[in-house]
Structure formats: structure tokens, C-alpha cells
Amino acid sequence: MLCFDKVGAGGALKVLKRLDESLLTGLAPFRQMSRAEIRAVLDLAASRRYPEGSTVFAAGFPAERFYLLLDGTIRVLRTTPEGEQIVVLHIPAGQLFGIAPAIGATTYPGTAVAASEVIALSWPSRLWSDFTARYPGFGLQAMRTIGQRLGELHARIADLATRQVEQRVAAALMQMAAQGGRRTTGGGIEIAFPVTRQNIADMTGSTLFTVSRLLSAWEQAGLVASRRRHIAVTDPHRLMLVASPPPA
Amino acid sequence: MLCFDKVGAGGALKVLKRLDESLLTGLAPFRQMSRAEIRAVLDLAASRRYPEGSTVFAAGFPAERFYLLLDGTIRVLRTTPEGEQIVVLHIPAGQLFGIAPAIGATTYPGTAVAASEVIALSWPSRLWSDFTARYPGFGLQAMRTIGQRLGELHARIADLATRQVEQRVAAALMQMAAQGGRRTTGGGIEIAFPVTRQNIADMTGSTLFTVSRLLSAWEQAGLVASRRRHIAVTDPHRLMLVASPPPA
DNA sequence: CGGTGCCTTGATTTTCATCAACACCTGTGG
DNA sequence: CCACAGGTGTTGATGAAAATCAAGGCACCG
Numbered sequence: 001m002l003c004f005d006k007v008g009a010g011g012a013l014k015v016l017k018r019l020d021e022s023l024l025t026g027l028a029p030f031r032q033m034s035r036a037e038i039r040a041v042l043d044l045a046a047s048r049r050y051p052e053g054s055t056v057f058a059a060g061f062p063a064e065r066f067y068l069l070l071d072g073t074i075r076v077l078r079t080t081p082e083g084e085q086i087v088v089l090h091i092p093a094g095q096l097f098g099i100a101p102a103i104g105a106t107t108y109p110g111t112a113v114a115a116s117e118v119i120a121l122s123w124p125s126r127l128w129s130d131f132t133a134r135y136p137g138f139g140l141q142a143m144r145t146i147g148q149r150l151g152e153l154h155a156r157i158a159d160l161a162t163r164q165v166e167q168r169v170a171a172a173l174m175q176m177a178a179q180g181g182r183r184t185t186g187g188g189i190e191i192a193f194p195v196t197r198q199n200i201a202d203m204t205g206s207t208l209f210t211v212s213r214l215l216s217a218w219e220q221a222g223l224v225a226s227r228r229r230h231i232a233v234t235d236p237h238r239l240m241l242v243a244s245p246p247p248a
Numbered sequence: 249m250l251c252f253d254k255v256g257a258g259g260a261l262k263v264l265k266r267l268d269e270s271l272l273t274g275l276a277p278f279r280q281m282s283r284a285e286i287r288a289v290l291d292l293a294a295s296r297r298y299p300e301g302s303t304v305f306a307a308g309f310p311a312e313r314f315y316l317l318l319d320g321t322i323r324v325l326r327t328t329p330e331g332e333q334i335v336v337l338h339i340p341a342g343q344l345f346g347i348a349p350a351i352g353a354t355t356y357p358g359t360a361v362a363a364s365e366v367i368a369l370s371w372p373s374r375l376w377s378d379f380t381a382r383y384p385g386f387g388l389q390a391m392r393t394i395g396q397r398l399g400e401l402h403a404r405i406a407d408l409a410t411r412q413v414e415q416r417v418a419a420a421l422m423q424m425a426a427q428g429g430r431r432t433t434g435g436g437i438e439i440a441f442p443v444t445r446q447n448i449a450d451m452t453g454s455t456l457f458t459v460s461r462l463l464s465a466w467e468q469a470g471l472v473a474s475r476r477r478h479i480a481v482t483d484p485h486r487l488m489l490v491a492s493p494p495p496a
Numbered sequence: 497c498g499g500t501g502c503c504t505t506g507a508t509t510t511t512c513a514t515c516a517a518c519a520c521c522t523g524t525g526g
Numbered sequence: 527c528c529a530c531a532g533g534t535g536t537t538g539a540t541g542a543a544a545a546t547c548a549a550g551g552c553a554c555c556g
Contacts, residue, residue, distance in 0.1 A: 078402050081492060086409045088402055103395025104388055109402065140352055146394065147351025153401040154326050154336055154357060160408035161334045161453025165544065196502065205409030210544060212504060228502065228553060244329060413512065445535065455513060460536060476521060476534065 019047060019121075023070060027094050028144075032137030041131070045121040052194065056098070056112040056120065063100035063108050065122040069093050072118030073180050073193040077111045077202075087203040089152060090115065092179045095145060101128035102142050116193035160205055168204040169214050170243035173224070177233045188225070190232035218242075267295060267369075271318060275342050276392075280385030289379070293369040300442065304346070304360040304368065311348035311356050313370040317341050320366030321428050321441040325359045325450075335451040337400055338363065340427045343393060349376035350390050364441035408453055416452040417462050418491035421472070425481045436473070438480035466490075 021038045024030040030038055047070075050056055056067065059078065074091040088110055091097045100108050123131075132139035159168055173191075181189040197211040204211070215231070218224045223235045223242070233239055269286045272278040278286055293316075298304055304315065307326065322339040336358055339345045348356050371379075380387035407416055421439075429437040445459040452459070463479070466472045471483045471490070481487055 078406050080406050080410050082410070084410045086406050088405060100395075102391065103398065104392040105395050109395075109399055143350065144352040146398070147348075147353050147357075150351065150394070150398065150401070151357055153398070153405065156405055157336060157401065157408065158326050158328050158334050160405065161450075162328050162330070162332045197504095198502085202409075207545060208503085209505090209546080212502095213544095216504070226503095444533090456535085457514080457537090458512060464536070474535095 018042075019045065024068075027068070029068070029096055029138050029141040031141075033135055037135065041123075041135075042121075044127060045123055047119070047121050050114040050118040050120065052114055052117050054114050056114065056118070057108050059109060059111045060107050063098065063106055063125055065098065065124055066096065066101055066128060067098040067112075068096055068121045070119045070121060072120075073115040074112050074118060074120075075115040075199075077113060078109075079111070085202060086205065087199065089149065089156075090176065090179060096142055098122075099128075099142055099146070101125045102132075102139075102146060115195075165204060165206045165210055166214060167243055167245075169200060169206065169211055170239050172200055172203045173231065173233055174236065174240055174243050177236065181233075184232055184234075186234070187236070188232050188234040189236060190230070194229040195231055196229055266290075267293065272316075275316070277316075277344055277386050277389040279389075281383055285383065289371075289383075290369075292375060293371055295367070295369050298362040298366040298368065300362055300365050302362050304362065304366070305356050307357060307359045308355050311346065311354055311373055313346065313372055314344065314349055314376060315346040315360075316344055316369045318367045318369060320368075321363040322360050322366060322368075323363040323447075325361060326357075327359070333450060334453065335447065337397065337404075338424065338427060344390055346370075347376075347390055347394070349373045350380075350387075350394060363443075413452060413454045413458055414462060415491055415493075417448060417454065417459055418487055420448055420451045421479065421481055422484070422488055422491050425484065429481075432480055432482075434482070435484070436480050436482040437484060438478070442477040443479055444477055 019042045021035055021042065024033075024038050024042065025035075030041070033041070045068075046065075050072075056074065057063075057065075069091055071093050073093070074097055076088045076091065076097075077085050078088050079085045091112075098108060098112060100106070132142070159171060163171070176191045176195065177189040180192040182192055184190050197208050197215065200206075200211045201208050215224060215226055218239070219226060221238075223233070223239045225232045225234050267290045269283055269290065272281075272286050272290065273283075278289070281289070294313075295318075298320075304322065305311075305313075317339055319341050321341070322345055324336045324339065324345075325333050326336050327333045339360075346356060346360060348354070380390070407419060411419070424439045424443065425437040428440040430440055432438050445456045445463065448454075448459045449456050463472060463474055466487070467474060469486075471481070471487045473480045473482050
């Protein structure tokens with residue numbers, strides 16, 4: 001947990017106290033900035049808390065702001081014309097998101113919801129060009145982030161197209177564990193945000209039922225442990241073998 | 249077909265004659281450039297012909313050049329660790345591709361092969377930063393292209409995750425027809441580059457056999473017509489209904 | 497303590513991959 | 527000119543994977 005002054009629940013309030021520069025110093029997009037520059041950037045930022053399950057921005061709406069995730073996890077959704085929703089990706093703390101302005105878009109291409117309680121900074125989109133012009137490292141890192149997400153999407157497509165459900169679910173668990181995971185006693189990794197079977201189904205293009213069966217089987221076999229809405233990978237090595245079986 | 253001097257088959261030769269400025273004037277990334285600027289850019293470009301099926305660049309290799317597709321269609325592939333290959337997307341004439349430098353990557357994330365005979369310009373990657381710095385419209389359009397591809401990838405993922413094979417194949421045909429299609433007599437659209445059933449299977453995460461069955465059925469029903477390696481959509485409207493059935 | 501959201505398990509059905517066998521087109525080299 | 531080989535496309539039979547349907551249990555919250 002970051003040290004942070006919580007603001008009143010649900011309000012779109014800026015924090016009253018000045019944000020501390022140390023919040024940003026370690027983060028990739030700001031690594032090349034001086035303390036004074038970070039101060040300037042912070043003074044332009046709005047800070048806000050989003051309760052679990054709330055929507056930060058919705059697909060198709062004007063991209064008025066771009067965001068930096070300080071704490072928590074963001075789930076990016078996309079809704080098909082038929083109304084089914086699928087989870088496109090998860091964003092871990094420290095990354096920029098909602099960066100439509102970077103790709104010349106004026107509306108958000110996806111919906112961002114808080115997978116856990118979330119704290120995020122945001123800036124008006126018109127500042128994007130200022131930021132990239134003034135701080136070269138910022139634009140570069142933003143591009144890197146986009147490149148990385150492109151790579152993830154390619155990998156997801158390859159997964160969906162070639163692997164079976166069992167492998168996809170295992171891979172999804174491993175990815176969540178790797179991204180937002182806490183070590184537990186005994187070499188296991190606990191996923192840091194709440195996940196339901198339905199969520200996993202939405203990630204893997206599967207169903208609630210199938211995911212439930214797989215998790216039950218894996219729990220029997222000692223690969224995972226799950227409580228209501230929480231999953232821990234107790235044997236990452238063996239689960240990895242399920243996700244991508246050795247070619248032999 | 250563009251008016252163009254063909255170079256000797258298979259050689260990595262630059263064309264001897266100067267390239268004409270009109271080649272680029274209509275294309276999005278160059279639209280804001282003056283004739284003199286386009287001249288300067290062209291003089292730095294290498295032009296080359298790639299025979300059908302040849303590889304322009306391969307995934308994982310150093311991204312030494314970036315490309316502009318003048319004529320033909322590029323198929324972007326990705327190979328899974330298990331060795332299966334899937335078609336990630338198609339790129340139509342007029343677009344930039346291999347733009348790893350734009351996202352701060354030093355190796356190509358995917359493999360580009362010529363789906364039909366292809367003519368492309370290319371520049372060394374180190375010129376990327378020059379181009380974007382000197383010609384603001386160029387960088388912006390490149391970002392737009394990336395944004396658009398992100399959108400396509402999202403859509404592909406949603407498709408793979410929620411639709412059945414029949415709908416995916418229909419959607420793939422529609423997309424190819426829309427992107428690189430020639431009107432035929434009678435309201436039909438012919439896909440402009442050679443496609444095999446296996447190609448379509450690789451796009452949709454399906455199999456040769458299933459695709460063959462679907463195409464046979466659609467041909468019976470008068471939705472498509474196919475010769476060896478060539479497919480025409482004869483009834484786009486009805487095929488669209490197969491791709492995304494009305495919610496009712 | 498009742499209700500809602502989350503999870504489980506079994507039975508049944510659908511979809512689609514897999515396997516097998518063959519027909520066809522196209523270019524090549526005798 | 528013909529034979530043939532390799533890439534391409536078809537079709538049927540079979541089986542496995544996973545969705546769907548049905549019914550109920552369990553945790554958490556007011």
C-alpha cells in the first residue's frame with residue numbers, strides 16, 4: 001500500500017494536501033524528470049479514489065483525461081455488439097492508462113473498471129502534447145507501454161486461436177499472479193485483486209462452469225487454493241506446465 | 249496497379265530511376281508534406297519488390313528498417329512457442345508497417361510475408377526520429393495507424409472469445425473483402441490477394457476442414473464463389489448477417 | 497435470518513477438431 | 527505430350543472438448 005491521504009468515498013475531489021513528489025519518482029514515465037518537473041506535473045494532476053467495481057471511463061466516451069494508476073488494478077473491458085463483455089487486459093499499478101491521446105483517438109477504445117480499490121492521478125488530454133514535447137522520456141515510455149500492450153494482445157490472440165480452454169485458464173492465472181501477485185508463505189503467489197470465476201471466463205472466452213471445474217480439479221491436485229473471490233497459485237511451476245506443456 | 253518500374257526479380261536492388269513524388273502524395277502519412285519534402289524522403293528510400301510468399305522481415309530480428317507498402321498486401325504472422333502460426337492481421341497498400349521504432353522496440357514483434365506480389369519502400373530505423381521530428385504529420389499518422397491496429401486486435405480478441413467458428417470465418421471474409429477488395433459485376437467483392445482455406449483457418453483459429461465445409465455450404469447458398477486460392481463474396485449483405493446475426 | 501451473489505456438480509447436447517481417403521489443378525521434367 | 531509430384535480442396539465418419547441446462551449449497555451483508 002502506498003502512503004496516501006484517502007479522499008471522501010465516491011467524490012470527484014482533488015486531495016487537499018499537496019501530493020508528494022516521491023509518488024512518481026520511481027515510475028518509468030517520470031524517471032528522467034527532475035524533482036521540480038515532477039512537482040510541476042503533480043500540481044496539474046487530479047487525484048481520485050475509485051471503489052472496487054466502479055467505472056473510471058467508458059468505451060466510446062470522449063477521452064477528456066489520461067490517467068496514471070497509483071495503486072490497485074484496472075481491468076479493461078470491451079463489450080461486443082451482442083452485449084457480451086470480455087476482459088481485454090489488466091493494468092498493474094505504476095502504469096499509464098486511458099492514453100487515447102497518444103494514438104490520436106478522441107474517444108476511449110475500451111472501458112476501464114477498478115478491479116480492486118484504486119487510486120489514480122489524471123490530467124486533461126490537452127496536456128498530453130505539452131507533456132510529450134517538454135519531457136522526452138515521458139512520450140517514449142508511453143510508446144513503450146503501447147508497444148508492450150500490442151505484444152500482449154498478439155499473444156492473447158495466439159492463445160485464443162491455438163490453445164484449449166484448460167491451457168488458457170492456467171495461462172491467465174499465471175499472468176495475473178505474475179503481474180499483481182503477493183508472495184505467500186511456501187512459495188505460492190496470491191493474486192492481489194478479487195477475481196470471480198466469471199471474470200476468468202470473460203478473460204479466456206470460456207464459461208463460469210468450465211472455469212469452476214478446472215479450479216476444483218487444480219485445488220484437488222494442490223496447484224491452487226481459492227477462497228471466495230480470491231485465488232492463490234500454490235504451485236506455480238506445475239501450473240506453468242499446464243499452461244504450456246513441454247513440446248516433447 | 250500503380251505505375252512503377254519493376255526491378256529484377258528477387259534482387260535487393262534499389263530502382264535505378266528516381267521514384268516519382270506522386271507515389272506518396274495521396275498517402276496519409278505524407279499528406280501534409282510539401283513536394284520538396286516528399287522528394288527528400290523519397291531520396292532516402294529503398295524500393296523493392298517481394299514475390300508472393302516471401303518474407304519481408306521475421307519476428308525477433310533486429311528492426312533495421314521500417315516500411316511503406318506501395319502495392320499488394322502484407323500478412324502479419326506470429327508463431328507460437330509450439331510452432332503453430334496464426335495470422336494476426338492484414339495490411340493494405342498505402343500503410344506503414346514494420347514500425348517497431350515507433351513503439352521503442354528494437355526487434356520486430358511479428359513476421360511480415362507478402363500475401364501477394366508486393367512493392368514496398370523502406371528506410372533505416374535511425375531515420376524514424378528524424379522523420380517524426382521534422383514532419384509532425386508523419387508521427388501523428390503513424391500513431392493513428394497503431395491506434396487503429398490496437399482497435400482491430402481488440403476486436404479480433406472479442407471475436408475469438410465470444411463467437412463461433414462460422415461467425416468468425418464469415419467476419420474474416422468480410423474484413424478481407426472490405427480491406428483489399430475489388431468490386432465485381434453484380435455487387436460482389438473479390439478478395440484481391442490469394443487466400444487458401446489454411447490461411448483462413450490460421451486467421452480464425454480453426455481448421456482447414458471446417459473452413460472448407462463452410463465455404464462449400466456458402467457457395468451452395470450463393471453467398472460466395474471460389475476458385476483455387478481466390479474467393480469472391482457474391483452476397484455481402486447476407487454474409488454479414490452470418491458474421492453478426494441480428495440480436496433479435 | 498432472509499436474500500443476493502458466488503460457487504459447485506451432474507447430465508445432456510452441440511460444436512468442431514481429428515483422421516482417413518480421395519479428387520483436382522498447375523507446373524515440371526522427361 | 528504425357529506422367530507425375532506437390533500443393534490445394536472436398537467429404538464422410540468419429541470422438542473429444544466444452545457449452546448449455548438444471549439444481550442446489552455456501553458465504554457474506556444488510
